[in-house]
Amino acid sequence: MLRRHILFFVLLISVIVNGYSFRDLDWLKHESEHFVYIYHNEVAGSVSQIEEIAENTFLGLSDFFGNPFSDKISILIGGYEDRSNGLANPIMESIYIMTIGLDYPYRNDGFWLEEVITHELTHLFQMTATAPVGNFLRNYFSRLYLPNALQPMWFTEGFAQLGSELIGDLYEYDYRRLPFLWDQLDREDPFLEETVVSGHSGIGGEAYYNYGYAFLTFLYETYGFESIQELVRIKSGLLGFAGVEVAFRMVYEKSYEELKAEFIEIQTRRWMEVEPPTINRFSQKIGEFVSHFRPKTYSGVLYYLAYDREMRCYSLYKEETEILNTTMEIVDFSVFENEIALLVFEREVSETRLYFFREGRLERTKHAHLLGIDFLGKDRLVVLKNNFGTPSVEILSLRNERITPIFESSAGAEIQIDNLRASLDGTMVAFRVNVQGRKHLALYSSIDESLNFFEVTKDFSIGSWTAEGFLISVQNGDGSSIYLLTPGGKMSGQASFTRYVREPARTRDGFVAAGQLQGNKLLQASEAKPVDFELDTSEIDFRAAEPVEGTKYDGFTDWKFISPIPYKGLSVLFADLTFHNKLIAGGSFDFETMQPGLHMEILS
Numbered sequence: 001m002l003r004r005h006i007l008f009f010v011l012l013i014s015v016i017v018n019g020y021s022f023r024d025l026d027w028l029k030h031e032s033e034h035f036v037y038i039y040h041n042e043v044a045g046s047v048s049q050i051e052e053i054a055e056n057t058f059l060g061l062s063d064f065f066g067n068p069f070s071d072k073i074s075i076l077i078g079g080y081e082d083r084s085n086g087l088a089n090p091i092m093e094s095i096y097i098m099t100i101g102l103d104y105p106y107r108n109d110g111f112w113l114e115e116v117i118t119h120e121l122t123h124l125f126q127m128t129a130t131a132p133v134g135n136f137l138r139n140y141f142s143r144l145y146l147p148n149a150l151q152p153m154w155f156t157e158g159f160a161q162l163g164s165e166l167i168g169d170l171y172e173y174d175y176r177r178l179p180f181l182w183d184q185l186d187r188e189d190p191f192l193e194e195t196v197v198s199g200h201s202g203i204g205g206e207a208y209y210n211y212g213y214a215f216l217t218f219l220y221e222t223y224g225f226e227s228i229q230e231l232v233r234i235k236s237g238l239l240g241f242a243g244v245e246v247a248f249r250m251v252y253e254k255s256y257e258e259l260k261a262e263f264i265e266i267q268t269r270r271w272m273e274v275e276p277p278t279i280n281r282f283s284q285k286i287g288e289f290v291s292h293f294r295p296k297t298y299s300g301v302l303y304y305l306a307y308d309r310e311m312r313c314y315s316l317y318k319e320e321t322e323i324l325n326t327t328m329e330i331v332d333f334s335v336f337e338n339e340i341a342l343l344v345f346e347r348e349v350s351e352t353r354l355y356f357f358r359e360g361r362l363e364r365t366k367h368a369h370l371l372g373i374d375f376l377g378k379d380r381l382v383v384l385k386n387n388f389g390t391p392s393v394e395i396l397s398l399r400n401e402r403i404t405p406i407f408e409s410s411a412g413a414e415i416q417i418d419n420l421r422a423s424l425d426g427t428m429v430a431f432r433v434n435v436q437g438r439k440h441l442a443l444y445s446s447i448d449e450s451l452n453f454f455e456v457t458k459d460f461s462i463g464s465w466t467a468e469g470f471l472i473s474v475q476n477g478d479g480s481s482i483y484l485l486t487p488g489g490k491m492s493g494q495a496s497f498t499r500y501v502r503e504p505a506r507t508r509d510g511f512v513a514a515g516q517l518q519g520n521k522l523l524q525a526s527e528a529k530p531v532d533f534e535l536d537t538s539e540i541d542f543r544a545a546e547p548v549e550g551t552k553y554d555g556f557t558d559w560k561f562i563s564p565i566p567y568k569g570l571s572v573l574f575a576d577l578t579f580h581n582k583l584i585a586g587g588s589f590d591f592e593t594m595q596p597g598l599h600m601e602i603l604s
Helices: 002-018 041-065 112-128 132-140 153-168 178-185 206-223 225-235 238-242 244-252 256-270
Strands: 025-031 035-040 073-078 086-089 094-098 290-298 301-308 313-318 321-326 329-336 339-346 351-358 361-368 370-375 380-387 390-397 403-408 415-422 428-435 438-445 450-455 460-465 470-476 479-485 490-497 501-507 510-516 520-524 536-538 560-565 570-575 582-590 595-603
Touching (some): 025 041, 035 041, 041 112, 086 112, 112 153, 153 206, 178 256, 178 510, 206 225, 206 244, 225 238, 225 244, 238 244, 244 256, 290 329, 290 460, 290 501, 290 510, 313 329, 321 339, 339 370, 351 370, 370 415, 380 415, 390 415, 403 438, 438 460, 470 490, 470 501, 479 501, 479 510, 490 510
Parallel strands (some): 035 073, 073 094, 290 520, 450 536, 460 501
Antiparallel strands (some): 025 035, 086 094, 290 301, 301 313, 313 321, 329 339, 339 351, 351 361, 370 380, 380 390, 390 403, 415 428, 428 438, 438 450, 460 470, 470 479, 479 490, 501 510, 560 570, 570 582
């Protein structure tokens, strides 16, 4: 026993001396009035912006819902993962945000940092809200006391989106979301529980985000904001353990099913004149749970990706022919002559990696942290790389692995890059730049190494290259218009879609693009041509953000009480601010020997 205690303290002291590191990075700590920020040095340039957004959000949410927190909220900031996301931990009263932004096909993208911080903090305020007695229980008995945790996913995620809209006008039920609503209203039994609770739909879990936001917005607009506040108040007490049905009846004097029927009736009247789109012939025989997306044309041939939600496998198609099937997630691809390059997301390490598909086999390369690829002629790829939270566009030579930089987002997470495309002859590169929600189209010429930016005032997506230029889809009301972009910035109208689409391509059958119709499919454009116009050139501020100089974070000194747990008798669980390190201490009693026992363990 003595040797075990000595070993434990040696381990503890060595960890304290060496500091806390995760993913082989040095982690730092910075504090503001209401928050503690844990981050690695590579994202230090974003911390001051995150602090400003977080403090403003805290004040706004406190005005609406009060302040349920006795300690500072922890914000963990990471830039090394290649999948954009945010997570809220109501037990730890912390959030984790990734600085790489999200161009999501189901929601319009604005300023990523504002959206993710307000969304996750709204989760914390709503999930941890308790009555005064509940606050006492959380602080001194168990942080697992969360009455608001007993609610369906659509309520949880819908509330977070509505909160972001109310405090900063950051969200709206935009045209990217509408296709799911329209498709559900076209069913005999819209918004089934299996769809909006478990995400059993053609768009997966996005179904409960979408429905929850639409339904709670309906309550807010129909019955007023005070009804939303009263919902939170009732659910924060003991009645919260009864679920949402009791709260709905107390606030609205109607059952959830009655309110849902009212919501469906209003939406049906509003959208009864919506015109359905035409499905491309390659997507006409697939069901709701098979998605077709990322269409690209190379040398006049259409390629696209498919995802089977029930089988959980991905495929690459060349028109109607499947040329690759794998259980690994394919993020992007490119084709040049007989060469096929693929970006695959390796879930175990949360990283993307470059593969080549040759002679029926996938060949793994050493090139990781790539967010987009396209061939730039033979033996060259233009890549969008994640440099620990700083995206950059580079040319990668496959022959000698030489890197040629094109553009780097030196201003931290304020600038996001996505939607990378290249011309077949290797002379032009296009990509989308999002500067705090303002969107620009970037065009790079490898002939004279020039880089020009054009501001686009509406949402847009870059598609495939044609002999005359890139195809661009641009928001047009609730639908999309397709344009041909020439190097000088002229937008020539080509075709239209009645709903949101992305990544347009030209085929022998006309224009196709990825969109939603009972799941994700390739949609066919109508012949209605939008009016031509010209883009205005723009400039982007490349000034690097000033990094915040924090102190070294030691994950074994800042312990937070969590809860008693039934472990080796009765124990008490503590965790550090990141929840990666846990300390368990407790006691037990052996009734055979009639001897008490004490134990203390550390897990990391």
